[in-house]
Amino acid sequence: MTNKVNQGDLEILPSPLLTVINDLHSKYKSLKEGIVANYIPELAKVDPDLFSISIVTVDGQVYQVGDYQQLFTIQSISKVFAYGLALEDHGRDYVLTRVGVEPTGDAFNAIILDEQSKRPYNPMVNAGAIATTSLIKGAGATERLNRVLEMFRRYIGHDVFVDISVFTSERSTGHRNRAMAHLMLNFGMIDKNIEEALDLYFQQCAVMVNCHDLAVMAATLANRGVNPITGEQAVNSRYIKDILSVMYTCGMYNFAGEWAYKVGIPAKSGVCGGILAVVPNKMGIAVFSPPLDIRGNSVRGVKVCEELSGQLGLHLFECGKFGTGE
Ligand SMILES: NC(=O)CC[C@H](N)C(=O)O
Numbered sequence: 001m002t003n004k005v006n007q008g009d010l011e012i013l014p015s016p017l018l019t020v021i022n023d024l025h026s027k028y029k030s031l032k033e034g035i036v037a038n039y040i041p042e043l044a045k046v047d048p049d050l051f052s053i054s055i056v057t058v059d060g061q062v063y064q065v066g067d068y069q070q071l072f073t074i075q076s077i078s079k080v081f082a083y084g085l086a087l088e089d090h091g092r093d094y095v096l097t098r099v100g101v102e103p104t105g106d107a108f109n110a111i112i113l114d115e116q117s118k119r120p121y122n123p124m125v126n127a128g129a130i131a132t133t134s135l136i137k138g139a140g141a142t143e144r145l146n147r148v149l150e151m152f153r154r155y156i157g158h159d160v161f162v163d164i165s166v167f168t169s170e171r172s173t174g175h176r177n178r179a180m181a182h183l184m185l186n187f188g189m190i191d192k193n194i195e196e197a198l199d200l201y202f203q204q205c206a207v208m209v210n211c212h213d214l215a216v217m218a219a220t221l222a223n224r225g226v227n228p229i230t231g232e233q234a235v236n237s238r239y240i241k242d243i244l245s246v247m248y249t250c251g252m253y254n255f256a257g258e259w260a261y262k263v264g265i266p267a268k269s270g271v272c273g274g275i276l277a278v279v280p281n282k283m284g285i286a287v288f289s290p291p292l293d294i295r296g297n298s299v300r301g302v303k304v305c306e307e308l309s310g311q312l313g314l315h316l317f318e319c320g321k322f323g324t325g326e
Contacts (some may be wrong), residue, residue, distance in 0.1 A: 015063065017055060017063045017312075018065070020308070020311055020312070021053045021063060021064070021065050021308075022065050024053060024304050024307055024308065025052075025053055025066050025304075028051070028289075028300045028303055028304060029066075031299065031300055032291075033291060033293075033299045034291030034292050034299035034300075035048075035291055035292060036048050036273065036290040036291055036292065037271035037272070037273075037290075037292055037296070039173070040166065040169050040170045040173060040174075040271070041169050041173060042163075042165050042166045042169035042170075043073070043166065043271065043272070046072065046272075046273070046290045047290070048291050050066075050067045050070050050072075050273075050289065050290060051066045051067060051288065051289045051300060052064065052065065052066035052067045052068040052070065052210075052211040052286075052287070052288045052289075053065050053066060053068075053211070053285075053286070053287050053304055054068050054211045054212045054214065054215035054285070054286045054287075055215055055283055055284070055285050056212075056216050056218070056219035056228065056229070056283060056284050057228070057282065057283045058219055058222050058223040058228050058281060058282060058283060059228065060228045060229050062215070064211065064212060064215070066211075066288075067288070068210060068211040068288075069210050069211075069212065070210055070211070070288070071208045071209065071210050072208065072209065072210070072272045072273070072274065072288065072290075073163050073166045073206045073207065073208060073209075073272050074204075074205065074206075074208070074209045074214075074270060074272065075205045075270030075271045075274070076108060076124070076126075076129070076205065076268065076269065076271060076296075077214065077268045077269070077270040077272075077274055078129075078152075078204040078205055078207060078270075079123055079124050079128075079132065079268065080243060080247055080251070080268045080276070081152065081155060081204075081217070081235075082123075082129065082132050082133050082136065082148065082201075082204055083095075083099075083123040083124075083129075083132050083242075083243060083246065084151075084235040084239055084243050085147070085148065085235075086099075086123075086132045086133075086135040086136055087236075087242055087243075088235065088236055088239065089135060089136060089137045092239075092242060095132070095135065097119070098119060098131050098132075098135060098189055098190075099119055099120055099122065099123050099128045099131050099132055100114055100117065100119045100120065100121050100122055100128070101123075101245070101246050101249070101250075102114070102121045102122055102250075103121070103122060103249045103250045103257070104121045104122065104125055104250070104253075104254070105254050105257075106125070106253075106254055107254060107295065107296070108124075108125050108126055108253045108295075108296055109125075109126050109177070110125065110127075111127070111176070111179055111180055111183065112127070113127065113183065113184065113187065113189070118187035118188075118189060119131075119189060120180075120184065120189065121250075122246055122249075122250040123246055123250075124246055124247070124251050124253070124268065125250070125253065126176075126177055126180060127183075127184065129201060130177060130180060130181050130184070130190065130201050131184055131189055131190050133197055133200050133201040133204060134190045134191060134197035134200075136148065136200065141196050141199065141200065144196075144200055145162075145200060145203055148200065148203070148204050148207075149161075149162075149207070151234070151235075152209075154227065154232050154233075154234035154235075155216070155217040155220050155227060155234040156209065156213045156216055156217060156227075157216060157227055157229050157230045157232070160207050160208060160209065160213075161207070161208055162203050162206045162207055162208070163206045163207075163208050164206075166205075166206040167202050167203055167205075167206040170202045170205065170206065171198070171199065171202050174198070177198060177201070177202075178194075178198060181194040181197060181198055182194065205270075209274075210288075211274070211287070211288040212286075213286075214276045214284075214286030214288070215276075215284045215285060215286040216228075216229055216284065217276060217284065217286075218276045218277060218278050218284025218285060218286055219283060219284030220234050220235075220284070221235075221240060221243060221244065221266075221278045221284065222278045222279055222280055222282060222283055222284050223281075224237040224240055225239075225240055244266040244280065245266075247267060247268050247278065248260060248265075248267075251266060251267050251269070252267060252268075252269055252295075252297055253269070253295050253296060253297070254295050255295045259302075262309070263277070263305050263306055263309045263315065264309060264314065264315030264316050264317060265277050265278060265279050265305075265314050265315070265316060266278045266280075267305065269296065269297045269298060269301065271292060271296050272288075272290065273288055273289050273290030273291065273292060273298040273301065274286065274287070274288050274298065274301070275287045275297065275298055275301035275302070275305060277305055279314050280316075282314075285305065285308065287300065287301035287304045287305060288301070289301055
């Protein structure tokens, strides 16, 4: 008997959750809003009609619909996992001296640092993510990259690879990120080997995943760091609260407040068009749809998550959860 459910298995194992995501997929399939990211030339080539929704529960059940096997580069969603690795490498106190945990209310690529401390505001915006990645330990560039790839393998359950075209495309055009790295170097927030830190950051952003993989990663965070499919501990459980807290307050950039208000669960988006959301102790959710809104969040992804949260009662502060609900 299988506990894996997908569209093809609908007659064998119908489920209310599958019906909900099938309906949302049909509802938003024809929506034509947003534009795909084009500031990294290779990303502009993606098909805007690709659309998938995957859910993986902490007991390993899988529900998915649409193009969930389609590979794409993980982009900013990687920041969540790099932050976990930096915390494991250095501990909370040291990482806090290099990267803050305050939401910015600014765009993900804003060139700003905290006035007082000179730290980047948080690990979910580009400046903070570059500083975070620069903390990842290793004897040289190859060892650091291998540690990042090995970390993704634990979360996903299979080997991952870097899309070299996207990596080189971003490396040769990512001057804005390079400017941030120089600014942080100026304030001693990042070590002098900034080209190596930027390369690793661009490589982690160019790791290829599909929507199913993202949902497994989200479910791993929901499951105290244990991959619910393989049973492997992907990250030390003591850092789950740090990771989910910054996702909750900063993961959706300058939409983070509205997201927390309406959807109410920790999440992270990327310019690839992916959104990864975590319902602690319950499930991981992933949506992939490349057209983005003005803030760089997937248009369909936001709508699907808003509706899913409402229909399934996922908001962390839903009254019913305190036993006082209507
Ligand atoms: N928001 C994102 O997904 C941005 C990631 C992209 N690699 C960048 O650094 O600009």
